[in-house]
Amino acid sequence: MDEGEFVENFNRAIAGSETIVFSSLCSINYSGRAESRLEEGDRIIIIKSDKTLLVHQPTGSNPINYMKEGSQHALEQNNGFLVLKSRNPGAKEYLDICIKQIHFLRALSLSDSKKLQLAGSERDMADMLYNSPELVEPGFKPLSREEHTKYGFIDLFGYDKNSCLVVVECKRYAGDMKAVSQLARYVKRIKRARGLTRVRGILACPRISPAAAHMLADHGFKFIRVNPPKYLERDSLMQKNLDEWNK
């Protein structure tokens, strides 16, 4: 692709707030929250309509460099090279892409207002336990879920069969020491806030690492095995297919 044509198409797309996709041989410098340099290689670069910039290498899920929403992007000539300068003055972030060779460019006007519907989050787990308290333990009486108070953001809160306060922390993944630390922090806060000497802690997750189990026992807390509920509305068009897959 001709460089003049590239510049022209790029500038027209930026002016029109279109989404730009291009690929080029380039080297990249970043300065902002940290500093980085990436030597020459072939990458795919996307500038979205909200001015987010992403640089992707040919492997891996994460962008190797990026600039956040609301950045400014301009092509400049610098020492005989075409340089894409991206700036975010508010965040004091600066990215320079030195373009050595252009593979292609495409500008698009994309229309998409849809949001992702997701099932199987930690919140869904807390909801499930709130609605089916016997999954926590016999006699468990839920008080609240997702409590965002000054005491903390506790997933599930209730009384056990002996009317002792219980803090339940849900994790959709394997429980680790970080999760136990978090539970311990909540229990401590509740004890202090309510002037109680005994508050129980329960960690609810699909499984728990040995070190975390040890630490949990150390605090006198309990592990219960719970899997996050993973189903969208039953009448979803694809449900039959999903059921097939999950066999």
Next chain:
Amino acid sequence: MDEGEFVENFNRAIAGSETIVFSSLCSINYSGRAESRLEEGDRIIIIKSDKTLLVHQPTGSNPINYMKEGSQHALEQNNGFLVLKSRNPGAKEYLDICIKQIHFLRALSLSDSKKLQLAGSERDMADMLYNSPELVEPGFKPLSREEHTKYGFIDLFGYDKNSCLVVVECKRYAGDMKAVSQLARYVKRIKRARGLTRVRGILACPRISPAAAHMLADHGFKFIRVNPPKYLERDSLMQKNLDEWNK
């Protein structure tokens, strides 16, 4: 773009392990670690040479859907629609993209072996404090950094001027309650492992949130204000430019 042409180019690119970029109007279902549905909209889809798949909406930095490295991708006809079926049997993950309209497709053979050089990480902070212990406090004597032992992964470890053990936890961002929890966990472990009643804790970060400062004081720990060192090699070609930016 013609659908037959799209299918042909897609299949040729997959067979040749090329990187594919295309845009289309589509709806998406995912089932795996969770379940999700995304209604019809215009998106950009990338399949990398390692078979990572990314779906991007016209705004935001994160992909709205994705499949990890090593997935399998195939186009199929389904109820009169073209469906891109991505499968990762090992991870039991399944993604279906129902393609309603094709905006463009591009297949590329990209060559990129370069890795990002980064300065300003938490590890760089620990290195700096190890090499300049007076930044921690007068008389601080570093013992080790990034100690990966059974006691935990402690950023920086040493003695203070009174020969009392000190655990230093570095954070490149504002210290929060999670960071204090982490430090408390390390101090507790070191106390137990060495049979000590007094081990000091220091949190080193650019700033600290009020709640975290309160919690830190509660534990008898100390906050020191440290910024992560942000400079690559001084002889970097772009250094002059970076210096310009940072003025």
Next chain:
DNA sequence: GGGGAGAGATGCCGC
């Protein structure tokens, strides 16, 4: 806007 916490987190390193 800042703080607190989740994420289909991902990526890195060490055992």
Next chain:
DNA sequence: GCGGCATTTCTCCCC
């Protein structure tokens, strides 16, 4: 492979 932990984390939610 799992475990522990950082991330230019990003994103959401609530104050």
